[in-house]
Amino acid sequence: MRTARKGSVEMPAFVRQLVKETEKRVSSFFKGGRGGAAEGEQPGDGEREEVIPSPYLDRPVLDKLTEEGCARWGLTYALGSMQGWRANMEDFHNCVPQLGGELAEWSFFAVFDGHAGSTVAQYCSQHLLGQILTTGGIGPEDNPEKVKGAITEGFMQTDKHLHSVARREGWERGGTTVIATLISPYYIYFANCGDSRAMLCRSGQVCFSTEDHKPYSPLEKERIESAGGSVSLQRINGSLAVSRALGDFSYKGAEKRTPSQQMVSPEPEVYVVERSPADEFLVLACDGVWDTISNEELCAFIHNRLRVCTDLRDVCAQVIDLCLYKGSLDNISIILLCFPGAPHLSAEALHQEAELEDLLESKVAEIYDELCATGEDPDLLSVLTVLASTVIPGLPPGGGIQSKRNCIISAYYQQRETHKPTVPNGLGSS
Structure with missing residues (x-):
């Protein structure tokens, strides 16, 4: 057995809030309630709003x-x-x-x-x-x-x-x-x-x-x-x-x-x-x-x-x-x-995969430079958004751009490292 690498993906705040609000309303509906006390109100005497842990x-x-x-x-x-x-x-x-x-x-x-x-x-x-x-x-x-x-x-x-x-x-x-x-x-x-x-x-x-x-x-x-x-x-x-x-x-x-x-x-x-x-x-x-x-x-x-x-x-x-x-x-x-009839490693497919990843890295670099030229400090979401609207030939069938997201994230952080401001010699030391 082995454990693969870890990553960092966050659920957007609005999605978390939507999930929590939906759970609260549905639960309240089946219990015959109104969805709990309104914002700023306190439950009445003898009432205690049940806190339902989010799944x-x-x-x-x-x-x-x-x-x-x-x-x-x-x-x-x-x-x-x-x-x-x-x-x-x-x-x-x-x-x-x-x-x-x-x-x-x-x-x-x-x-x-x-x-x-x-x-x-x-x-x-x-x-x-x-x-x-x-x-x-x-x-x-x-x-x-x-x-x-x-x-x-x-x-x-x-x-x-x-x-x-x-x-x-x-x-x-x-x-x-x-x-x-x-x-x-x-x-x-x-x-x-x-x-x-x-x-x-x-x-x-x-x-x-x-x-x-x-x-x-x-x-x-x-x-x-x-x-x-x-x-x-x-x-x-x-x-x-x-x-x-x-x-x-x-x-x-x-x-x-x-x-x-x-x-x-x-x-x-x-x-x-x-x-x-x-x-x-x-x-x-x-x-x-x-x-x-x-x-x-x-x-x-x-x-x-x-x-x-x-x-x-x-x-x-x-x-x-x-x-x-x-x-x-x-x-x-x-x-x-x-089964024995499963597809096997293909030199042609490996070459196409390498070409695709090279193309994605160059596209990320291009998008990063364009955003920098407008005075932005490009974040990952901005780069992904622009890339998602770009025609990329050769993406894995059934997977699309999402299936190469790890490659794209790696290319993005390479750009972050490349564009780091340099500190002149003698500065920054005590």
Whole structure:
């Protein structure tokens, strides 16, 4: 494992204020209040305005957790994960490139995106695979129907055991979405429970992706309302933004309804895709990624990056930075799995990348000099604003100018250093 470099990105003050005001008003609305006392007023006798802690930080936590590995049958993988703007890190993962024994050619990977705490996500990351294997439906014969049934049963049993533990230990609040893949010698199995997502790239194009489970989706909304809930503000009862998850037991109490018929269902959708020599890579990621980038954009971006990067951890870090610069305010986690058919390092692509970075450095220098000529002391935002309106050929597909922001920032500070006023000899010393 390694930790990548740190940076300094600040949330604009107006965005922080907007987030805080929105939280305050929405919370007050559901509690039947007016939004608290007006500015300069004091709460009345017996009243105490509740202070709701913001789920966002003033500065993002940019340390990246990374991991890499491989399987003997040719799979390589990397994980990248970052807390970002969120006040807490609630993502967990599980990477098992080889299951061992008679399943030595099988692999399992999953991302768990917790909400209202990290406890459920952590528990499921430690127990879900074991529950799937305990069903006995997974074996060397690789029967797709049996495997699908085992995966579904594993999710349901995990939720059942989780409920018992939660009641015993007193942490019934919170839940987690899950996006997982089980790779066999012949098939790729996808299991989705919530709004994290998997995407498979084949021959340079998106071949398959899972469907997010959102409360406003017609079938999900129908189940929620049949269980006695409602969908408002695109959330269950105006609160929970996902319609399937492990945990969230306060939404699973409807009488005479099976677990799959509750407002929040623990049942995953399981898909099977037959493997192909044209398979390039597979992505599992939480919604902190998908909220800012489409399947097609991410497929194009990673396909491009694999031709200039030999370290998959670096590719994951670049995806995380791209999502951050495109405005993601969530925890960001991604697992990148590369098959033998993935793009390889290209001398031509490396040459084009070097030319692009040289061009960006020269553009930054040009913009800096022009701003200086007007009497300004150019700040980074001014340079970025001018550069964003400039046509730059050769930017990474799917990434655009945001994907080269680290290069631009480095070039900017080089200009700052170059334009530092010099101190004549003999001055400035005592």
